[in-house]
Amino acid sequence: MSGTNPVFLVRKAKKSSGQKDAVLWCSDDFEAANATLDYLLIKSGAKLKDYFKAVATNFPVVNELPPEGELSLTFCDYYQLAKDNMTWTQIPGVTLPSSEAAAAARQHIVDGVDTETGEVLEDHTENFGNESNSPAQATAPAPELTVVATMPLRHRVLAQYIGEGEYLYHVDASQKKEILRLEMDTDNSYVQNLLLAAENVEAFKKAIEHDIHKIVNAVKKIFPVDGKTPELATVIQFLKTWFETEHIDRGLLVKEWAKGNRVSAIQRTESGANAGGGNKTDRNPDYEHTLDTLDVEIAMATLPMDFNIYELPGSVYRRAKEIVKKKESPFKEWSAALRATPGILDYSRAAIFALIRSAHPEFYHYPGRLQGYINANLTETDHENPTEEALTAARHTPEKDAVEEANRQLAAARGEYVEGISDPNDPKWVKTGTSQPTTEPELVKNVGNGIFDVSALMQNSSTHGTETNPETTSNVQVQKADSDEKQAGDAVQAGEGDLGTGKEAVTVENQNQAETHQNNDSVSQSEPEAQQNVPESQQEEPEAAWPEYFEPGRYEGVPNEVYHAANGISSTQVKDARVSLMYFNARHVEKTIVKERSPVLDMGNLVHVLALQPENLEAEFSVEPEIPEGAFTTTATLREFIDAHNASLPALLSADDIKALLEEYNATLPSQMPLGASVDETYASYEQLPEEFQRIENGTKHTATAMKACIKEYNATLPAPVKTSGSRDALLEQLAIINPDLVAQEAQKSSPLKVSGTKADLIQAVKSVNPAAVFADELLDAWRENTEGKVLVTRQQLSTALNIQKALLEHPTAGKLLTHPSRAVEVSYFGIDEETGLEVRVRPDLELDMGGLRIGADLKT
Incomplete structure (x- = not known):
């Protein structure tokens, strides 16, 4: 038993059952003690439906207290609960059972030895007053049974594991030894994975015994014990899926998994x-x-x-x-x-x-x-x-x-101009001079044989001309190779922005020597002039290629995705490793933890781009479009347009107008003869009939039935009146019978638009009469849905970021750093840490070249 305070439970029997009240106490929590009490009651032959639920009371200190963990049906014969239903008191007038025999026996027995005879007694539990005369019971001790519900989670799982498909309510001593052996058997990967998975699934820890029995046998069915040991992650995935699945679908789930289909739900x-x-x-x-x-x-x-x-x-x-x-x-x-x-x-x-x-x-x-x-x-x-x-x-x-x-x-x-599909003569396709892309000359041209033409680059340098865009200037890097290697193997790196041309840097991988030394001086002009004037047609522009492995050195123009996939440990990875090596492994090795984007992170990236690389704003961010003047923005503007449109339409006949026309027509029709409520009234109507309808011969009896038949025959020849009730459409159908021309004129009139319904309904109504209308909701929806991998930025966010950019550039210190003529952005360094021998990499946001001394800086928001 555990070291918790003892719990004393009582289950009162219902009067109709004729059973005795049951009590039990043990040093365990309430749930475990309650499960033990239920088990012992069922084992004794009683039925739980004959008892009320178990109640915990104060612990009584009396001689008649039953042994710990044993059911007692006689304790309530001598004691009862007081009015507070918590304290036990002796029943008045009841004589307690004598315990003199037990006391006398205990006086002669000390530590299992009879002090009078010196005989060493066998280890057994004496039960005075309940001796059995059966020899078999005297020689065969009762087996030690442990209720599974009272055991730790790992033991409860293993109890059902050794049950071979049978639900185990309790285990004996031999089964308990097998459970302990399996728990300690670290070489049994199957069992250890099952235990680890159970402890890592929150729903499993709260499961009842019946569910544990079901899921353990499901695992054994899906992953046979004598087959391949399943991975821990797979077992955890199944356990989570099983508990998240409805009870009625769990059988189907097990069947699908057993067939190899790792479905997450039915x-x-x-x-x-x-x-x-x-x-x-x-x-x-x-x-x-x-x-x-x-x-x-x-x-x-x-x-x-x-x-x-x-x-x-x-x-x-x-x-x-x-x-x-x-x-x-x-x-x-x-x-x-x-x-x-x-x-x-x-x-x-x-x-x-x-x-x-x-x-x-x-x-x-x-x-x-x-x-x-x-x-x-x-x-x-x-x-x-x-x-x-x-x-x-x-x-x-x-x-x-x-x-x-x-x-x-x-x-x-979508309304875009597409060659071969759209009509080029359509007036909406206005051609302007700005639509033609301007081609800019390449600053570094490969003319073959390892020779590069840099004349265009030198024309923009500080010694040969005026710098057109000093904010994006970076030094051209020429990697030196040893004298015994071919020049064709050298790698040339152009800095980001290429002196304001906006072209991406191009790097030719050095196949022979990856170790490079950067040269910040201007490229030598001693190369043959003839080689710099090679015709344009003979030049072959090298394709962008980056090495799979970056040797220690300084690299410019490395794309963001290439840098983050490159070798070496970054500062972010070091920070994650300091949090936890498991976290580092999950995020950077297994990649099960994905970095989530947030509005704060997006805002920081926006400020970062505006401050350091404003030319990349359009490539990385999608700015909220401006709502044009006259666009429909709210429901009120839609209703205002619909009301104005409806007011401009010719008025339609109302239901009352149509009804008046129908009633006027009915008034011109001859009225039908009444059948009469009596024979005299019927005869009076019959006499008013034209002679051709008075078909009863004179001299014969004029019965009411015969006269009514004649009246009905006459009434059937009269034109029927039109209906004057119903909806406007029903009345129009009646009006079409008597005046089809008027109804045709009415059909030519445009119906007014509905002013009720959802905003989407109103938009469709406006579109039906104004297809060229612009709706703010549609503009914003199209902006949100067609991100093309860019980060969405609202006008408010952009305004805030531009204000921050302005403040940075106007700052007396930060502004000079951000606009320094020798600055470089996102330069990558690769190296090896001398103390640990680990490969490292770093990428400062801003790098300044101060006469051979490079200073790196980071921009934090």
């Missing part, structure tokens, strides 16, 4: 059928296919253009997301039908595309026909390898030209 349709998702399909194995991703595929399949369905063009994907968001037709109807199809997630992407693109374009108007078409044509045998027929029906075009054509068509649909 997805169901709205009707409750299994939506599938466990089979291997033609999609990327790491791609999690859900009903939401199915919607995107459905939307893409409804688009008219052909493209590579496995390498989706970005424009097609964005358009599909827009269709899903706005629930456009026919996507909406296809989605509703396919989402209701059992096992829909098991089908390949090619099958979905082929199904939709092979259907009649009008099927989606008829849900019944659409569902019948799906049931008849959605068939596939190999979900992972679609047939050529399916790919052809899906209009899968893996060629690059198809992707470009899809992008061109979408660009034209």
Whole structure:
């Protein structure tokens, strides 16, 4: 037992059961003691339904206290709870059982030895007053049973592990030894991974015994004990998924995992059928296919253009997301039908595309026909390898030209000018001189044989002319090679910005010697003049190439992604290692921890770019567009436009006007003869009928039935009045009967737009009469959705960042550093730490060259 305070529990029996109250005490927590009490009651043959729930009371100090951990059904024969239901008191008038025999026996026994005879007694527990006359019970001691619920978590897991599929409520001594042996067996990777996984899943620690039994056996079913030992991460993934899955779906989850399908959930349709998702399909194995991703595929399949369905063009994907968001037709109807199809997630992407693109374009108007078409044509045998027929029906075009054509068509649909699709004679395509790109000369030209033409570079230097943009000037680096190596192997690095040309730096990798020494002086002009004047046609511009391994040295123009993927430990990695080596491993080695972006981080990057590299603002950030004057911004502006439009329309006939015309027409019709409530009234109406309708012969009896038949026959010849009740459309239908010309004139009038509904409804209404209208919401949505990998920046954020930039540049110290003519930005250094021998790298935000002394600085926000 543990060292906690003892708990004394009582379960009072219900009067109708005829059972005795049960008590138990043990040095454990309430849950464990309660589980032990329930187990002992069931073992004794009692039923828990005959008892009330267990209640903890104050611990009684009396001679009749039962042994720890043993059930007592007689304690309540002598003691009862006081009025506070917490304190035990002796029942008045009840004689307590005699304990003299036990006391006398204890006087002669000390440490298991009879002091009178000197006999060493066997280790057993005496139970005076409850002796058994059975020889078998006297010789065979009762087995020691431990309730599994009272054991630590690791032992509870192992108890169910050794149960061989049987739920173990308690374990005996031999089973407990086996549990301890497995716990200490560090060579058994299977068991150790199971224990570690259980301790790392929070839901497992809170699970009840029944769930532990279920999940342990599920693990053994998915990962056979005699098979390959599963990885710890895989076991943890399954345990988390199992506890997050509804109870009714856990059986299906185990089956999918046992088949090798590592599904994260059992997805169901709205009707409750299994939506599938466990089979291997033609999609990327790491791609999690859900009903939401199915919607995107459905939307893409409804688009008219052909493209590579496995390498989706970005424009097609964005358009599909827009269709899903706005629930456009026919996507909406296809989605509703396919989402209701059992096992829909098991089908390949090619099958979905082929199904939709092979259907009649009008099927989606008829849900019944659409569902019948799906049931008849959605068939596939190999979900992972679609047939050529399916790919052809899906209009899968893996060629690059198809992707470009899809992008061109979408660009034209967005209103952009696309050569070959847009009309160049359209007045909206205004050609200006600024649209022609200006070509700038290269500053460093490779003329072959290891010779580089730097005449253009020297023309902008401080000794040969005026510097056009001193803020972005950086020194040209020429790497020196040993005399015995070829010049063709040298690497030339151009600084970032290349003296204001804005071109990216180009580096030719040195294949023979990676160790470089940087030269900050001007490039020597002693090279042959003829070699500097090689014709332009013979020059071959080297392709951008960076070494896989950076030798110690100084490098300019290294792209950000290349630097962060290069060898060497950065300051960020050192900081993460100081936090925790596990954190360092997860973030930089396993890469399971991804650096998340935040508004604060984005703001810092924005200030950083404006202060150091303002020319990169457009390439890295997407600034919120300005709302043009006259654009619709709020619901009020939409309603104001609709009200003005409706006021300009000719007035339509109201329902009351139409009703008055119908009533006026009905008033001109002859009235029908009443049938009469009596024979006399009926006869009076009959006498008023024209002679041709008085068909009863004179001299015969004029019965009411015969006369009413004649009246009805007459009334049937009269024109029927039109209806004067119902909606305006119903009244218009009646008016069309008597005055079709008036109704035709009314139909020619434009209907007023609705001024009620959501903002999206109002926008559509305005578009119907003003297609060229500009809406602020659409501009902002397009800006947010078409980021092209850039960071979104609002106008307010940009204004704040520009104010910070202005303050930095006007600062007496910081401004001089940021605008220094010999500054360089984002220069990379690679080296080896002398104390540890580790490769290190550093990249100061700003570097100043002070006569051969380089000073690095960081800009912090």
